Amino acid sequence: MTVTKHPGKSAASGGKNKQADRQEEIILQARANRNEREKGYRHKALKMYPWVCGRCTREFTHENLRELTVHHRDHNHGNNPPDGSNWELLCIYCHDNEHERMTQFSAGHGATDTSEEVAPATHNPFADLQKLLGGGE
Numbered sequence: 001m002t003v004t005k006h007p008g009k010s011a012a013s014g015g016k017n018k019q020a021d022r023q024e025e026i027i028l029q030a031r032a033n034r035n036e037r038e039k040g041y042r043h044k045a046l047k048m049y050p051w052v053c054g055r056c057t058r059e060f061t062h063e064n065l066r067e068l069t070v071h072h073r074d075h076n077h078g079n080n081p082p083d084g085s086n087w088e089l090l091c092i093y094c095h096d097n098e099h100e101r102m103t104q105f106s107a108g109h110g111a112t113d114t115s116e117e118v119a120p121a122t123h124n125p126f127a128d129l130q131k132l133l134g135g136g137e
């Protein structure tokens with residue numbers, strides 16, 4: 001039996017690392033995984049959706065695919081549901097517009113309570129329900 005060590009590159013396949021006490025490596029690995037995931041969603045979104053800008057309906061090919069970007073509908077880049085429901089393919093121009101609109105909206109108008117979109121997430125409609133359910137019997 002020969003034990004081969006893979007220098008540097010951690011084997012992405014198994015994850016069966018018996019030296020689990022090597023915290024640093026784990027942290028590095030986790031960071032790498034996260035980077036992979038962030039790259040991964042673009043890949044997935046491009047597989048899932050046709051290469052068309054969701055705003056100006058410009059079509060894309062391999063040649064100009066760089067200009068097609070993945071927009072997060074809720075603007076949370078960490079929210080990447082596997083069904084792609086938070087993704088929207090936008091060309092870089094429409095993507096810019098999309099984000100500018102958001103910042104202009106919040107900075108410019110200064111509308112405080114007219115915008116329902118920025119309602120604070122403090123109110124949880126299920127809290128009362130849980131109380132009812134939990135406190136009942």
Ligand SMILES: [Zn+2]
Binds near residue numbers: 057058090094
């Ligand atoms: Zn566009």
Ligand SMILES: [Zn+2]
Binds near residue numbers: 070075098099
């Ligand atoms: Zn975006």
